[in-house]
Amino acid sequence: MFQNNIEYARKQDAEDSLASFRNKFHIPKNDFGEEMVYLCGNSLGLQPKITSEYIQEVLNDWAKFGVEGHTEAKNAWLPYHEFLAENMAKIVGAKPSEVVVMNTLTTNLHLMMVSFYQPTKTKYKIVVESDAFPSDKYAVESQLKFHGVDIKDALILWKPRKGEELCRFEDLEEIMKQHGNEIALLMIGSTNYYTGQSFPLKKITELGHKYKCMVGFDLAHGAGNIQPNLHETGADFAVWCTYKYLNSGPGSLGGCFVHERHANNEKLNRFAGWWGHNKKTRFNMRKDFDALPGAEGWQLSNPPILSMAAIRASLDTFAEAGFENIRKKSEKLTGYLEFLLDEMKNEAINVITPRNPEERGCQLSIQVKNADKRLHTKLTEAGVISDWREPDVIRIAPAPLYNSFEDVFKFSEKLKEVLKK
Template sequence: MFQNNLEYAKTQDANDPLASYRKKFHIPKDKTGADLIYLCGNSLGLQPKITSEYIQEVLKDWADLGVEGHTQAKHPWLPYHEFLAENMAKIVGAKPFEVVVMNTLTINLHLMMVSFFKPTTIKFKIVVESDAFPSDKYAVESQLKFHGIDPKEGLILWKPRQGEDLCRFEDLEEIMKNQGDEIALLMIGSTNYYTGQSFPLKKITEIGHKYGCIVGFDLAHGAGNIQPNLHDSGADFAVWCTYKYLNSGPGSLGGCFVHERHAENKELNRFAGWWGHNKKTRFNMRKDFDALPGAEGWQLSNPPILSMAAIRASLDTFAEAGFDNLRKKSEKLTGYLEFLLDEMKNDSINVITPRNPEERGCQLSIQVKNADKTLHTKLSEAGVISDWREPDVIRIAPTPLYNSFIDVYMFSEKLKRILK
């Protein structure tokens, strides 16, 4: 199917219906003005060229209208987050009612656990994958401590087996079988940041609910990469950032999903703020808190519009390209990268990401023998932007919106030369 030559890569790009989207992004360049090979969208997505236009619109309305921009701007600021809901919902497989853009990821994770982690003397434990992103682990441990629970007793790690890199679902089943009556929450990263393994969200949710547990997911490396189908998965909640695959800029706002079955439950504990209050009486300052239904009810403060403008620019680009189309290209592009790595037949590297496209997104994690970070350093010097994750992995992510088959081929050629 695939071929290991430049002409093949050029032909694939020429026949790619999404190839034109590369021109819609700013591609970092080297000192000579040539494009660098940017394969780091799993850490920070590139800037869409329309982003400055969207932000300039807000700046102009602010300059021309001042406070009246809240209601009279081209895209009024008061309901600005609503302009993002439909396109964001398509990306994560949810109803617009179930998603909201607000805060940043770990803040949203804490807000969700305030509402959904309700430990009792019997049912108080939390399950996370053993190599979860550190921020998730810190957040979960601090929530346990907040409730007076020793993390050594309250935290359960879903681990790969000895000598393996990936988590097996049957091992999670065993955990639930043995400790399900004591587990209150399953809090899993949908796509593991280190291995690139994507977990079966619906199966995880079903087994969690079977034992009466709340189930939440961190989509930091999933949103804009895989289709999590959050609504159909039945997950209780999910959180994600937007600056990786969703190209919204460094430190930009995050997203939050709350399943519609919780939409009207005003009895849930929550840390409240005025932007989650009933819109009809929000500006009547002397009303008691009246939570909005749906995910909007978890908002705290009025949102930073400049950040939301950047998110809107990216979401409009996704909507134009079509997420199903992007996913189809992603599978082919990542498959090509996998093929080229296999062709090297070099025992200095090993791909630890699952081979099955349904169990991964666009990231392939290359494990380096003897944790030799100099390989990554040499790649950087050769014009490749990727990232190193301790102890021994180079993460390569050919994202379908702006990466090409030529990018993937040229990366493989540079890696081959360095390995020799």
């Protein structure tokens, strides 16, 4: 189906219904004004050109109205987070009432564990994948410590088998058979940052719930990349950032999902703040806390509108493209990258990401024998922006909204050159 030549790549771009979206983004250029091959959307997404307009609108309204902008701005600041809910819900497969944009990822993870990790003397353990993103592991360990639980006893790692890179679902099943009655929470990254493996979220949720465990997911490398279908999956909660595949800018706000079955559960513990309080009485400062229903009820403070404006710009771009179309192109684009790497027939490289498109997003993790970061440096000097993960992996993520088939072909040619040297 695929062909290893530039003409084929350009033909695919000419026939691509999303090709025009590349022009809606700022593509980094080198010192000579030539576009770089940017394949690092899994670390920081590119800036939509409309972002500056959305932010400037807020700046103009701030200058014009001052504090009255909360109600008088073109897009009033008071309900601004509500403008993001519907489009964000489509991206993660949820109802608008189940999602909220707030805080940052690890802050949201802690807030969720306050509510959904409730250890008892007999049911107190937490399961994470062994190579979870470090911040997730730090957060989980600190929660265990906060509750006075022995980390060595309570933290269970879902590990790949010896000599393998990927986690097997049947091994998680075995963990649950052995420890299910002691496990309080499964906290799994939906798409592993290192290998690019996407886990079967619905199966994991059903497995956890079978043993009466809470189930949560970190979608940092999933939101805007795969479709997690959170409502249907039935997870209790999920958290994510927006600056990777969702292109909201460095360090921007995170997102949070709380399944609707928990929407009005007053028995759940939570760390409360005034923005999670009933909107009708929020400004009557002497009222006791009255949680909003749904995910909104976990908000703490009034949000940074400038950051939310950048998120809104990206979400509007996603809505225009349609997430089903984005995912369809992603599978083909990453499939082409995989094909070109196979065509190289180079024993020095090995793709550790699953071959099945349903078990991955757009990222392929390329393991390079006997390499170190100097290889990545040479790629950068050759005009490729990717990223390196110790000890020996280059992560390549062709983002379908702004990457082209020609990008992918150019990368494969540059990788060949660098490997020869």
